[in-house]
Amino acid sequence: MNVKAIVYTSNTGYTARYAALLAEKTALPVYALDAALKQLPAGTPVLYLGWLMAGSVKGYRKAAKRFAVKAVCGVGLGDTGAQDEAVRKAHALSADFPVFTLQGGMDLNKLSGLYKFAIKMLTRAMAAQKNRTPGEDRMLALLQAGGDYVGPEHLTGVLAWLQA
Numbered sequence: 836m837n838v839k840a841i842v843y844t845s846n847t848g849y850t851a852r853y854a855a856l857l858a859e860k861t862a863l864p865v866y867a868l869d870a871a872l873k874q875l876p877a878g879t880p881v882l883y884l885g886w887l888m889a890g891s892v893k894g895y896r897k898a899a900k901r902f903a904v905k906a907v908c909g910v911g912l913g914d915t916g917a918q919d920e921a922v923r924k925a926h927a928l929s930a931d932f933p934v935f936t937l938q939g940g941m942d943l944n945k946l947s948g949l950y951k952f953a954i955k956m957l958t959r960a961m962a963a964q965k966n967r968t969p970g971e972d973r974m975l976a977l978l979q980a981g982g983d984y985v986g987p988e989h990l991t992g993v994l995a996w997l998q999a
């Protein structure tokens with residue numbers, strides 16, 4: 836794929852690690868979004884990664900205004916691939932636009948103020964929810980106990996796309 840850089844937004848580091856893994860595997864330059872906005876020319880074709888917040892990919896809209904985003908990765912709590920369609924819908928992306936959702940992690944100690952509060956509320960709501968799917972059970976366990984799922988095995992799909 837004709838992508839010139841990897842651009843990302845990360846709050847607690849999981850998305851940054853996926854961006855670094857992709858950079859290592861592809862030899863593409865990698866930038867946090869703030870740095871990319873200063874350093875990369877407008878219209879640069881990029882792969883964009885952002886953490887999932889309330890169903891949206893953080894920073895995607897800002898990135899898409901400046902760069903030619905060719906594919907999006909959303910890093911969240913769900914199983915890798917499980918939220919592709921939800922992300923596509925949240926950002927009104929067409930059916931053929933490449934979207935990859937990757938399982939990241941959760942560490943309450945790395946969250947500050949409002950975000951920590953939001954996660955506590957979400958955990959409480961999910962724990963009270965009846966008829967959870969197995970995927971929701973795994974998400975709840977991750978919310979309750981924390982965990983780190985970042986690993987190269989989650990990047991097969993996006994790497995195949997990058998190398999196509």
Ligand SMILES: Cc1cc2nc3c(=O)[nH]c(=O)nc-3n(C[C@H](O)[C@H](O)[C@H](O)COP(=O)(O)O)c2cc1C
Nearest residue numbers: 845846847848849850886887889890911912939940
């Ligand atoms: C306020 C808040 C909202 C979140 N909303 C979602 C969500 O809608 N879906 C999801 O899968 N993960 C959600 N998460 C979890 C993060 O996306 C996940 O912890 C991710 O790995 C964080 O990546 P980062 O370390 O790059 O910031 C949320 C986290 C926070 C703090």
